[in-house]
Amino acid sequence: xxREVIVTGVGGQGIQLLAKxxxxxxxxxxxxxxxxxxxxxxMRGGPSKASVVIGDAPLRALPVLPSAWSAIVAHHRFSEGVxxxxxxxxxxxxxxxxxxxxxLRADLVVHPVDAAALAKEAGAPQAVGFVLLGAYVAITxxxxxxxxxxxxxxxxxxxxxxxxxxxxxxxxxxxxxTTAVAHGS
Amino acid sequence: xTTIDTSRPPEGPAKLAADFKPNLLLGEHSLCPGCGEPxxxxxxLEVLQELDIVQRTIxxxxxxCYGSFVRIMDVDVLQCLHGRAPSCATGIxxxxxxxxxxxxxxxxxxxxxxxxxxxxxxARGEKITCVLLNNGVFGDTGGQLTATTVLGQRTKTSLxxxxxxxxxxxxxxxxxVAGLRGAAYVARGGVGTAGGVAQTKRILRxxxxxxxxxxxxxxxxxxxxCPTGWFVPAGEGPDxxxxxxxKVYPLGELISP
Amino acid sequence: xxxxxxxxxxxxxxxxxxxxxxxxxxxxxxxxxGLLESMSRELPAAGGVxxxxxxxxxxxxxxxxxxAAGARAATGSCGQGIALMQEAIAExxxxxxxxxxxxMARNQQDYFQATRGGGWGDYRTxxxxxxxxxxxxxxxxxxxxxxxKHRAPVMxxxxxxxxxxxxxxxxxxxxxxxxxxxxxxxxxxxxxTGHSRQVxxxxxxxxxxxxxxxxxxxxxxxxxxxxxxxxxxxHEQAYVEGxxxxxxxxxxxxxxxxxxxxxxxxxxxxxxxxxxVTLWPFPGAALTAATRGAxxxxxxxxxxxxxxxxxxxxxxxxxxxxxxxxxxxSESGLAYGELMDAPVIRTRILEGVA
Numbered sequence: 163x164x165r166e167v168i169v170t171g172v173g174g175q176g177i178q179l180l181a182k183x184x185x186x187x188x189x190x191x192x193x194x195x196x197x198x199x200x201x202x203x204x205m206r207g208g209p210s211k212a213s214v215v216i217g218d219a220p221l222r223a224l225p226v227l228p229s230a231w232s233a234i235v236a237h238h239r240f241s242e243g244v245x246x247x248x249x250x251x252x253x254x255x256x257x258x259x260x261x262x263x264x265x266l267r268a269d270l271v272v273h274p275v276d277a278a279a280l281a282k283e284a285g286a287p288q289a290v291g292f293v294l295l296g297a298y299v300a301i302t303x304x305x306x307x308x309x310x311x312x313x314x315x316x317x318x319x320x321x322x323x324x325x326x327x328x329x330x331x332x333x334x335x336x337x338x339x340t341t342a343v344a345h346g347s
Numbered sequence: 348x349t350t351i352d353t354s355r356p357p358e359g360p361a362k363l364a365a366d367f368k369p370n371l372l373l374g375e376h377s378l379c380p381g382c383g384e385p386x387x388x389x390x391x392l393e394v395l396q397e398l399d400i401v402q403r404t405i406x407x408x409x410x411x412c413y414g415s416f417v418r419i420m421d422v423d424v425l426q427c428l429h430g431r432a433p434s435c436a437t438g439i440x441x442x443x444x445x446x447x448x449x450x451x452x453x454x455x456x457x458x459x460x461x462x463x464x465x466x467x468x469x470a471r472g473e474k475i476t477c478v479l480l481n482n483g484v485f486g487d488t489g490g491q492l493t494a495t496t497v498l499g500q501r502t503k504t505s506l507x508x509x510x511x512x513x514x515x516x517x518x519x520x521x522x523x524v525a526g527l528r529g530a531a532y533v534a535r536g537g538v539g540t541a542g543g544v545a546q547t548k549r550i551l552r553x554x555x556x557x558x559x560x561x562x563x564x565x566x567x568x569x570x571x572x573c574p575t576g577w578f579v580p581a582g583e584g585p586d587x588x589x590x591x592x593x594k595v596y597p598l599g600e601l602i603s604p
Numbered sequence: 605x606x607x608x609x610x611x612x613x614x615x616x617x618x619x620x621x622x623x624x625x626x627x628x629x630x631x632x633x634x635x636x637x638g639l640l641e642s643m644s645r646e647l648p649a650a651g652g653v654x655x656x657x658x659x660x661x662x663x664x665x666x667x668x669x670x671x672a673a674g675a676r677a678a679t680g681s682c683g684q685g686i687a688l689m690q691e692a693i694a695e696x697x698x699x700x701x702x703x704x705x706x707x708m709a710r711n712q713q714d715y716f717q718a719t720r721g722g723g724w725g726d727y728r729t730x731x732x733x734x735x736x737x738x739x740x741x742x743x744x745x746x747x748x749x750x751x752x753k754h755r756a757p758v759m760x761x762x763x764x765x766x767x768x769x770x771x772x773x774x775x776x777x778x779x780x781x782x783x784x785x786x787x788x789x790x791x792x793x794x795x796x797t798g799h800s801r802q803v804x805x806x807x808x809x810x811x812x813x814x815x816x817x818x819x820x821x822x823x824x825x826x827x828x829x830x831x832x833x834x835x836x837x838x839h840e841q842a843y844v845e846g847x848x849x850x851x852x853x854x855x856x857x858x859x860x861x862x863x864x865x866x867x868x869x870x871x872x873x874x875x876x877x878x879x880x881v882t883l884w885p886f887p888g889a890a891l892t893a894a895t896r897g898a899x900x901x902x903x904x905x906x907x908x909x910x911x912x913x914x915x916x917x918x919x920x921x922x923x924x925x926x927x928x929x930x931x932x933x934s935e936s937g938l939a940y941g942e943l944m945d946a947p948v949i950r951t952r953i954l955e956g957v958a
Contacts, residue, residue, distance in 0.1 A: 182770070189609040189772045197609065197770035202936055220738070224860055225769045228946035371796060374811030401795035405673065417802055419811050423794040425672050426804035428695055431665035434657070438669025438677065439790070441653045442627050446673075446792035464665075467658040 164217035165304060166227050170244040171236030171257075173201055173210035176291035179317070180234070181212035184295060187305040187313035188216040198225040209240035216304055232302060234294050235261050236277075245270075255298045257290070273301055280335040289325075289332035296336025307337050369393050371401060371421045381581030383571025383588070384413045384453075384480050386538040390548045391451070391478065392420060398555055404447045405439055407432040409461070411453035412487045413480055430461025433468035436475040447558055449476040455485040458494040458520050465524065465566070472529030472563040476554045479520055479568040483592055484576035494518045497595045501578055517595060521568040525601040531563030533602040537570035539588035543598065550600065562604045570596060607772035612737040612762070613638030615773050616706065619744035620678060621650045622777040625704075627670035627677040629655040629663040633685045634938055635767035636708040640680070660685040664692040664705075671696070671703040672803050674789035676748050680706030680760075683714060687722065693757050694723020698805040698825060700788070702751035704744075705729075708762040710938055712855060713931065715910035718761050719884040725805075726822060728829045730754070730836060731883040733761040733855040737771040742778065749780040754832055755788075761883055764939040765856045832885065839887035843869060843876030844894040849957050852878045852891070852915050853904040857929075857944065861904055864950045873957065880911070888918035896920040902956040905929040906943055928952040 167184070171177045178199055185197040196215045202208040213230065215223040233248045234255045235241050241261070248254060250269040258274040266272050277293035286292070292314065299310055314329050371392040376385045395401045406424040408417050409432045417426045427435040432450035440448040457465050457479050465477055484502050485491040491504040495517050499508045509517075525533040532554050536547030547569055554565040570592050572584030579587045610618070617639055620628070628647055630640040640656065647654040653670070657663030660681050667679040681689060686707050696703060707718060718731045730750055734740040743760055751758045794800035798812060809815025816824065843865065844850050853861045858879040865877045878894045880887050895901050901924045903912045909927050919925050929952075932943030942948055 185770060186609050189607055192607070193772075194607065195609055195770075195772045198765070199768060221771070222863070224863055224946060225736075225765045225856070226860070226945050228863070373798075395795070402797075403792040404795050405790050405792045407669065417804060417810075418808055421794075421796055421798060421800045421810070421812075423790045423792050423801045424803075425669065425790055426699075426802070426806070427668070428665065428691055431661065431668075431692070434662040434665035435669030435672070437655070438627060438629065438666035438671070438675075439673040441655070441666075442670045442673050442675040442677075443792065463659065464662055467662060 164215055164221060164223055165232070165302070166213060166215045166223060166230035167232045167234060167298070168227060168230045168244045168247065169212045169214070169234045169236070170241045171210055172239055173208045174206055177210040177236060178212055180291035180295045181214050182317060183310060183313045184299070184305065185214045185216075186317060187309040190313060191305055191309055193218055194221050196221050196223055196225070211240070211244065232298070234298050236291065236294060237261065238265070253301055255294050255301070257294055273297065275336065275339060277336065280339060281332050284328070284331040284335040286328035286332040289329050292329050292332035293336035296333035297339055300337040307333065369396055371396060372419055373421050374419045376419060377415060378412050379575045379581065381572055381574040381584040382412070383482065383538045383573070383584070386544060387478070387480055387547070387569045387571055388413065388416050388420065390544065390551055391449070394548060394551045394555055395422065398552065398559070400447045400555070400559070403445060404449070405443070407436045407439065407448070407450045409450065409452035409456035410487070411456055411480070413451060413453060414487070416451065429456055430459070430464055432456070433461065433464040433473070433475070433477055436477070437468055437471070437473045440473060440475050444474070447476070447555060449478055451478045451480065453486070454479065454481040454483060454495040454520070455493045458518055462494070462518070465520070466527065469524045469527045469530045469564045469566065472531070474558050474561055474563060476558045476565040476567065478551070479566065480571050481520070481568050481592070481596070482571045482573035482576065483517070484573050486573050486576045490576035495520065497591050500591065502576065519596055521566060521596070521601055524566045529564050530566065530602055531604050532557035532565040534600040535568040535570065535596055535598050537588060537593055537598050539570070539572060539585035539593070546598070553603065557604055560604070568596070570598070607774050609770050609772050611638060611768055611770045612740055612766040613708070613768070614642040615737050615741050615771070615775065616744050616762075617642035617646055618775045619741040620704070620748070621647060621652070622775055623745040623748040624676045625678055625748065626652040626675040627667065628652065628679065629657045629666040630680050631657050631660045631663050631685060633681055635710065635764040636680050636682050636685070636706065638767050639706055639708060660688040661692070664689040667703050668692055668696050668701055671701045672790050674786055674791060676752070678704040678706060680708060682707060682709045686714065686717060690722040691724065693729060694721065694725055694727055695805060696757040697723070697727035697729065698725050698822065699803050700755040700825070701757070701803060702755050703757050704747045704751055705757060705759045706762065707759050708767045710764060711933060711940060712763070712857065712906040713910070715854075715883060715905065715907060718759055719886070726826045728833070728884050730756065730758040730832065730885070731761050732759070732881060733883050734766060735855060735859040735879065737766060737769055738773055740766050741773055741775055745778045746780060749783070750836065752783045752786070754828065761855060763856050765944070836882060837885040837887040837890070838881035839879060839890045840881060841876065841878040841890070841894050844878060844898070845876070846874065847876035847898055848874040849900040849902060849953070850876050850878055850895050850898045851902045851904055851953060852911070854880050854883060854911055857904060857906060860944065860946050860949050864946050864953060867950065868953065875953070875957070883911070886914045886918070888914070891915065891918040892920050895924070898924055900956055901925045902928045902953060904949060904952065906932050906940060926956050928956040
C-alpha cells in the first residue's frame with residue numbers, strides 16, 4: 163500500500179524541508195520512500211511543491227503524481243493544480259488563515275491548522291512547516307513522531323543545529339493540536 | 348653550472364653533436380629541411396634520458412608537423428585533440444602522480460585552439476611540463492597566421508604581413524603563463540643558434556626537475572624555425588628567427604622555483 | 605539491506621564509486637550539477653580525483669587522459685555541454701579509450717545527439733536510458749563494465765526527474781562478469797624499451813613497431829561497433845502479445861506510460877508497452893517482434909520525434925506507427941512541461957487508439 167502526500171506552498175525552502183523530513187523519517191524506519199520536488203528558479207516568492215510517497219515495498223509511484231491520498235497546503239497560491247489531484251476522502255492539512263477551508267472541495271477531509279500562531283506560541287516563529295508536518299503525521303500516523311524529530315535533526319547542517327530545539331517544539335505543537343480538531347470543512 | 352678550466356687540455360676529442368643520437372629516437376623525421384622542431388624533440392629526449400625518467404614518462408602530443416613525432420619517440424604517448432593536451436595531461440598526472448607527464452604542442456595548438464587549456468592548467472598548478480614549439484605559423488596546414496605570428500610576418504592568411512589594425516597583436520604565451528601563481532617554472536628558449544640549443548636543453552631539464560620536485564606547473568616555450576611557413580630559404584631560417592621572433596619574444600627564464 | 609534516501613544524482617555518484625570510478629571531471633550545468641557536486645564531496649574520500657573543470661571541453665579531455673592512463677573515469681553534462689564534448693567522444697571511440705559520459709539531459713530532445721553522434725568518423729555510442737533512480741543505479745555500474753568490455757566511451761541518458769527525485773535505494777557493487785586485461789594502458793613504463801605504447805586515432809604505431817594505420821584501424825572500429833550492435837541491445841516490454849496498440853517510449857516517460865497502460869488495461873483496452881533500454885544499440889529486432897499484429901504503434905517521447913525514426917525503421921508495420929509525443933518544456937526551460945504527466949499521456953494514448 164503506497165501513501166502519497168503532495169505539499170504545496172510558496173518558496174523559501176520550508177516546503178521542501180518538511181517534505182524531505184517526512185521522506186527521511188520513513189526511510190529511517192526501514193520503509194520505502196520517494197521524494198520529488200517541483201519549484202522554479204526564484205529564491206523566494208515562487209511556487210514550491212513536493213511529493214512524498216511512502217510504502218512497504220519498492221515503490222511504483224511516478225515522480226509526477228497523477229493522484230494523491232493526501233495533501234498539505236501551506237498557502238492558497240499555486241495550490242489549485244494540487245488540490246484537484248487529491249483523491250476524495252483524502253486528509254488535507256490546510257494552513258489557516260492563508261488557506262480558506264471553505265474554498266476546498268467538499269469531498270476532502272480538511273484539518274485546519276493555524277500553523278503560524280502555533281509556531282509563534284511555541285517560540286519557533288519560522289518553523290511553520292514543521293507545525294504542519296507534526297499535525298499531518300499525528301492525523302495520518304504515517305510515521306512515528308519521534309522519527310520526525312530524528313530526521314529533522316539529521317537534516318540540519320552544522321551551522322543550523324541551534325534551531326533543533328525550536329523545530330522540535332514546532333513539530334510537537336502541530337502534533338498536539340490535532341487531538342482537539344474536528345473533521346470536515 | 349660548471350666552469351671549464353681552460354688552462355688544461357681537453358680530456359677527450361670533441362664529439363660531433365650530430366653523431367650522438369638518443370636511442371629514444373626510433374627513426375627519421377619527415378619534416379622540412381631547416382625545421383627547428385626535430386631539434387627540440389631531440390633535446391627533450393636527451394633530457395628524459397639524462398634525468399633517467401624515461402621509464403616513467405608519458406607524453407601528450409598535439410597536432411601539427413610535430414604530431415608525427417608520436418611515431419619516432421620511444422616513450423608512452425597519447426596523441427590528443429588539437430589544443431587539449433594540457434587537459435589530457437592533467438587527467439593522466441592526477442591518476443599517475445609518480446609519472447613525469449609532458450605535452451608537446453605548436454603555437455597553433457596551444458595559443459590558438461588551446462589557450463584556455465594551458466592557462467587553466469597553469470593556474471591550477473598541475474604538476475606537468477608543457478612544451479610549446481613556437482614558430483609563429485600553422486605549419487602543417489600550409490602556413491597560416493596564428494596568435495603568435497609576429498607583426499610584419501607574411502603568412503598565407505596575412506600575405507602583406509601581419510598588421511596590427513587588421514590582425515591584432517601577437518600573444519606572448521610564456522609571459523601570460525608567467526603571470527599565473529600556479530606556474531612554478533616558465534622559460535623561453537630558441538634553437539636558432541648553437542648557444543640557444545644548449546640553453547634550451549638546460550631549461551627543458553630545469554622544467555622537468557621542477558615537475559619531479561612537485562613544485563607546480565612548468566612551461567617551456569621553444570622558438571623554432573619554419574622556413575617553409577615563413578617564405579624563407581631553409582638555410583636562412585636561424586638568422587631569420589633571430590631577427591624576427593627572438594626580438595618579440597625574449598629568451599630566458601621568466602619564473603623559476 | 606539498508607535503504608538510503610538519495611537524490612538520483614547522489615545515487616548515481618555512489619554507484620559510480622562502487623563501480624571503482626577513480627576520476628571524474630565536469631563543468632556545472634543544471635541538472636548535471638548535482639552529480640558533479642556529489643562526486644566532488646564523495647570521490648576524494650574514496651581515493652579518487654574529482655575536478656571541477658573550467659570548461660566542458662577541458663573536462664572531457666581530462667577524463668580521456670585519465671582513462672588512457674588506466675583509471676575508470678567519467679564525465680558528464682547535458683545538452684549544449686554534451687554538444688561541446690562531441691569531438692572528444694568520437695576521439696575516444698576511435699582511439700579506443702573507455703569512459704562513461706553521464707548525460708543528465710534537460711529533456712528528451714537529445715536522443716539524436718546521443719544516438720547519431722555529432723563527433724566525427726564511423727563510431728556509435730552505447731547509450732542506456734534508465735526509467736527511474738533504482739535503474740540508474742544499476743545502469744551506472746553496467747556502463748563502466750561495458751566501457752571496459754568494449755574499450756569505448758559510453759553514455760547514460762538521464763533527465764531532471766532522475767537527477768532530482770529522491771528514492772530509498774541500496775547501493776551494492778555489482779559484478780557483471782570478466783573483462784579483458786587492460787594491457788594497452790599508458791603507464792609510462794614503455795619508454796626506452798622499443799615497445800613503448802601509443803594511443804592514437806590513426807593507429808600508425810611507431811617506426812619500429814608499425815600499427816594498422818587509419819584505414820585498417822577504422823574498419824576494425826566499425827566492425828567492433830557492428831558486433832556491439834548485435835550483442836548489447838536491451839529492452840523491456842509487457843502485454844504486447846495480441847495487443848492492438850503498443851506504446852513505445854524511453855527513459856522517465858516510459859515509467860509514466862507503464863502506469864497509464866496498466867490503467868487502460870484495467871478498463872479493457874488491449875494495449876501493451878515497449879521500452880528500449882539501450883537507445884543505441886536500438887533493440888530493433890525485438891521491436892519488430894513486439895509490434896507484429898498491432899494496429900497502432902504509438903510513439904511517446906518529449907521531443908519533435910526522434911526515437912520515432914528508429915521505430916519507423918523497425919516496426920513490423922510502418923503504417924501503424926503514430927507519433928503521440930511532442931516538445932514540452934517547463935517555464936524555466938530547465939525541466940519537462942505538461943506532457944510528462946499521466947492524465948495527459950492517457951489522453952494522448954486514447955486519441956492515438958481512436
